[in-house]
Amino acid sequence: MPAGLPYFAWIDAGETTFGAEHMRWDEAVFSFTLAQEEGDPATLTAVVRRPVNEAGAMVGLLGPGRKIWCWFALDCGPALVKFRGRLVGIPTSIFEELVTLVFVARPFDVVAQKEALAETLRVLPYYDPVVLDKERRKDPDVVLEGYTKIWHYDRETHVLTVSDEITGEDGLVEFDGASETGKILYDGLGLTLTTGPLTRVDVSAEFTWTQQAVGTVDLTSYIIGIAQFATEGQAGSIASYTLTADSWPKNKTGIGDGWEVAEGRCYENYDLTLRQWTESATLEVETGDGQTIQATSTHSRNSFAIPPGSMVVGYDIKDEWNVSYNEDGDATGYSSNFSSTASVLPLHHITPTLVAGYKAERQCTELVSFSLIADVQPILTDPEDGEAMRIDDVRSVNLTEAIDGEAPIGDPRRRSYIATERGNQSIEHLIALARAHLMKRARVVEIAFAPKLARMPEITLRKNVSLIEPRVGEAVGKIIGYSIALDGSDGRVQCEVRIGCTIGYGGSQVELAGTPTYCSIDYVGTDYQQFNDRVVLFDEGDTSVGYQPPEAAPNDDGIDFLSALRAEDVIDIPLVVENPPRDQQSYILQATLGHTLPRTPAADEEELQKYYETTSELVGAALKQVETKLIFKLKSMTREFESDYELQVTDLKIPTGYDLEAA
Amino acid sequence: MPGFETIVRPVVFPNIRPVPTRSLPPEDDPEKGKCTIGGGGGGIIAVTENKSVSGSTHNPKEIERTVDQARVHQKNDDGTINEENFVDIEVANKIKMKVGARPGGGTPFTGFNGDDVVKTTADRGYTGDDLIENYRYEPVKEKDNIKIKKKNIIKKAESA
Numbered sequence: 001m002p003a004g005l006p007y008f009a010w011i012d013a014g015e016t017t018f019g020a021e022h023m024r025w026d027e028a029v030f031s032f033t034l035a036q037e038e039g040d041p042a043t044l045t046a047v048v049r050r051p052v053n054e055a056g057a058m059v060g061l062l063g064p065g066r067k068i069w070c071w072f073a074l075d076c077g078p079a080l081v082k083f084r085g086r087l088v089g090i091p092t093s094i095f096e097e098l099v100t101l102v103f104v105a106r107p108f109d110v111v112a113q114k115e116a117l118a119e120t121l122r123v124l125p126y127y128d129p130v131v132l133d134k135e136r137r138k139d140p141d142v143v144l145e146g147y148t149k150i151w152h153y154d155r156e157t158h159v160l161t162v163s164d165e166i167t168g169e170d171g172l173v174e175f176d177g178a179s180e181t182g183k184i185l186y187d188g189l190g191l192t193l194t195t196g197p198l199t200r201v202d203v204s205a206e207f208t209w210t211q212q213a214v215g216t217v218d219l220t221s222y223i224i225g226i227a228q229f230a231t232e233g234q235a236g237s238i239a240s241y242t243l244t245a246d247s248w249p250k251n252k253t254g255i256g257d258g259w260e261v262a263e264g265r266c267y268e269n270y271d272l273t274l275r276q277w278t279e280s281a282t283l284e285v286e287t288g289d290g291q292t293i294q295a296t297s298t299h300s301r302n303s304f305a306i307p308p309g310s311m312v313v314g315y316d317i318k319d320e321w322n323v324s325y326n327e328d329g330d331a332t333g334y335s336s337n338f339s340s341t342a343s344v345l346p347l348h349h350i351t352p353t354l355v356a357g358y359k360a361e362r363q364c365t366e367l368v369s370f371s372l373i374a375d376v377q378p379i380l381t382d383p384e385d386g387e388a389m390r391i392d393d394v395r396s397v398n399l400t401e402a403i404d405g406e407a408p409i410g411d412p413r414r415r416s417y418i419a420t421e422r423g424n425q426s427i428e429h430l431i432a433l434a435r436a437h438l439m440k441r442a443r444v445v446e447i448a449f450a451p452k453l454a455r456m457p458e459i460t461l462r463k464n465v466s467l468i469e470p471r472v473g474e475a476v477g478k479i480i481g482y483s484i485a486l487d488g489s490d491g492r493v494q495c496e497v498r499i500g501c502t503i504g505y506g507g508s509q510v511e512l513a514g515t516p517t518y519c520s521i522d523y524v525g526t527d528y529q530q531f532n533d534r535v536v537l538f539d540e541g542d543t544s545v546g547y548q549p550p551e552a553a554p555n556d557d558g559i560d561f562l563s564a565l566r567a568e569d570v571i572d573i574p575l576v577v578e579n580p581p582r583d584q585q586s587y588i589l590q591a592t593l594g595h596t597l598p599r600t601p602a603a604d605e606e607e608l609q610k611y612y613e614t615t616s617e618l619v620g621a622a623l624k625q626v627e628t629k630l631i632f633k634l635k636s637m638t639r640e641f642e643s644d645y646e647l648q649v650t651d652l653k654i655p656t657g658y659d660l661e662a663a
Numbered sequence: 664m665p666g667f668e669t670i671v672r673p674v675v676f677p678n679i680r681p682v683p684t685r686s687l688p689p690e691d692d693p694e695k696g697k698c699t700i701g702g703g704g705g706g707i708i709a710v711t712e713n714k715s716v717s718g719s720t721h722n723p724k725e726i727e728r729t730v731d732q733a734r735v736h737q738k739n740d741d742g743t744i745n746e747e748n749f750v751d752i753e754v755a756n757k758i759k760m761k762v763g764a765r766p767g768g769g770t771p772f773t774g775f776n777g778d779d780v781v782k783t784t785a786d787r788g789y790t791g792d793d794l795i796e797n798y799r800y801e802p803v804k805e806k807d808n809i810k811i812k813k814k815n816i817i818k819k820a821e822s823a
Contacts, residue, residue: 131680131681132679132680132681133678133679133680133681133682134681136678136679139679142679145679240705241705242701242702242703242704242705243700243701243702243704243705244702244704244705246702246704247700247701247702247703247704248700248702249700255698255700256696256697256698257695257696259696259698272708274708283716285716285718293718293719294718295716295717295718296716296717296718297714297715297716298713298714298715298716299712299713299714300712300713300714301710301711301712301713302709302710302711302712303710303711303712304708304710306710313707314707321716324719332719333717333718333719334716334717334718334719335715335716335717335718336714336715336716336717337713337714337715337716338712338713338714338715339711339712339713339714340711340712341709341710341711341712342709342710342711343707343708343709343710344707344708344709344710345705345706345707345708346705346708348704348705393680394680395680395681396681397681572696573693573697578701612709615707616706616707619706619707620706620707623703623705623706624703627701627702627703628701629699629700629701630699630700630701631697631698631699631700632697632698633693633696633697633698634696634698636695636696
């Protein structure tokens with residue numbers, strides 16, 4: 001059949017394969033335009049003679065039972081350009097002789113196809129669920145955010161794929177400008193600069209997780225080590241006039257932010273229980289005149305094991321004796337009474353145990369920022385005027401929460417996320433985001449040309465075009481649109497192909513092993529140690545950009561929950577001892593200076609009792625002023641930390657689709 | 664294309680990101696979270712000591728004695744007995760003493776001249792706090808110049 005002849009066949013939806021039987025003329029096509037733009041399904045706009053039935057009466061195009069699918073084909077000589085589509089919308093000019101029908105090559109199951117395809121694209125680093133809201137992770141359109149790809153609808157099979165916007169997957173269509181088929185028509189050539197290139201993308205993102213850990217730290221040695229010295233206590237003990245074993249914190253007592261006593265024990269080195277001791281005896285008392293008197297003696301004591309360093313703050317002694325005589329001057333009786341009362345302020349020597357338990361819930365954030373600069377040819381005379389874009393809304397979900405059954409942070413005790421392997425993938429995703437923007441915006445040069453009809457069957461939106469033409473020179477670009485049109489009024493077939501060409505300088509980044517900071521790579525592998533000047537490509541299959549994986553440098557309080565914690569690791573403010581016994585003693589002596597009994601022994605019990613009461617009050621008031629206190633601060637288990645990371649990223653190498661400097 | 668199909672270019676909406684879960688970290692308050700171990704425990708403990716000694720002498724009172732009456736004649740240097748010259752004497756062979764209150768647990772008094780004390784409860788014994796003790800002595804014996812006139816004469820003290 002002659003080139004340029006169109007076929008039009010109404011078909012059932014199930015006729016998905018074009019056959020010779022479809023090369024027919026169910027409608028008389030007066031003119032048509034077959035076009036497809038990047039990201040859209042192909043459309044066919046056909047102007048046909050208004051359909052009539054066998055009786056010659058007009059028929060409704062959208063009437064029940066009417067077929068709405070069509071196969072359209074255009075004979076281009078060597079091959080056909082085929083299109084399968086379904087009728088959409090309401091035909092225009094329906095009462096005229098000619099009606100316009102619009103068909104679209106969009107599958108019915110586009111949603112299902114897109115979701116299925118998106119599922120295969122949810123691959124790190126191009127897709128990172130941690131920076132997506134949970135509700136939006138299943139959105140298929142979101143999946144392309146990190147790719148330089150766009151949806152592609154096959155105009156015949158209606159299979160949905162994605163196609164790279166820089167490099168087509170289905171090969172290169174060459175127009176070499178020399179061969180007969182490699183030449184393009186003189187008319188229809190155009191070159192436009194769609195916009196200035198994006199030269200830089202500034203990315204800042206935050207990754208947040210709740211650092212969680214539970215454990216204990218034995219503070220006993222730490223506390224005793226300082227307090228024993230400060231209080232001049234016995235070995236392994238603390239001494240104080242006020243700090244008693246009973247006042248030592250008990251289990252479950254809060255001792256800091258996120259801290260409580262896991263094990264608190266304390267005992268007094270000396271038993272301060274008052275004990276009664278009584279002894280009776282019979283003895284002979286010499287009266288001095290050669291006689292002896294049989295006497296009974298009773299000795300009682302109410303006392304306790306008085307610890308060394310205790311203070312006697314009040315004392316009274318009463319010592320009386322009497323001998324009675326008869327008329328003859330002989331001694332007939334003897335009595336003596338000795339009593340003493342001492343007010344003792346015991347120095348408590350306590351031996352404590354304190355194991356602190358922690359439950360960490362610390363909000364950690366890592367702020368990652370970098371600038372990715374595109375290695376592109378300047379459009380403006382001053383490259384500084386190039387456009388820059390800022391992506392600063394990227395933030396993660398809580399990385400402690402599981403995604404698909406696994407928490408991105410892995411071990412929630414970690415201090416850093418981005419320094420982990422998974423964290424590196426999140427960095428790579430950020431680079432992918434910036435890269436996608438720069439790559440798309442680097443497609444500045446748009447060239448439209450008119451190939452010969454015979455080449456049109458080769459054209460799809462999944463291919464690149466290599467164009468050599470004297471007026472534009474050499475250009476390589478992705479096909480971003482095409483159209484074939486026939487105007488029935490003149491019978492001319494007009495073809496147009498548009499390509500988008502990037503204006504980079506080409507080249508590629510190379511991976512650098514860097515200098516290991518600890519030992520040779522052979523010895524422990526690349527994952528064990530940190531490197532200087534290391535460059536890792538952001539994706540194994542892509543050499544456009546690389547970065548230096550950051551070393552963990554958390555701006556936190558230094559607690560590493562992954563290792564066994566010692567007291568030194570968790571002390572924020574070191575232990576100080578306020579009012580050790582020496583200070584207490586001085587204060588008490590000063591407070592009780594001059595406070596004595598009016599006479600010794602006391603005149604009566606009432607005077608003595610009053611003396612004891614006032615002594616007790618004075619000492620008690622003084623002790624309140626100088627209570628021994630052990631003060632320290634443990635590192636907070638609920639603090640929030642924020643660490644900044646400035647990433648080192650290489651320039652983005654962009655293919656040279658068109659050399660503006662040579663044009 | 665002016666049609667009714669949806670434009671299917673990927674559109675990334677700004678609300679695809681998770682909502683911020685945090686605000687700026689607050690400044691750490693150095694005073695917050697401090698642990699203070701202290702206590703107003705302890706206090707004065709009174710230690711007391713008492714010692715008392717008491718005693719009294721014991722003066723036993725004689726309340727009754729039993730005597731033997733005897734006549735002792737002069738014995739000359741040549742061993743002869745002068746019947747004209749004699750003296751009558753009473754020799755106690757038993758003395759009953761009221762000792763008075765006894766110190767509890769004490770050692771019993773010893774008797775006169777080192778004689779053992781034989782306690783008796785024959786007719787009175789302990790009465791109230793009084794203790795009656797009998798002291799027995801060797802009775803007088805007849806000799807050539809000593810004649811016993813009467814034995815076991817009981818004499819009571821006036822105040823007994």
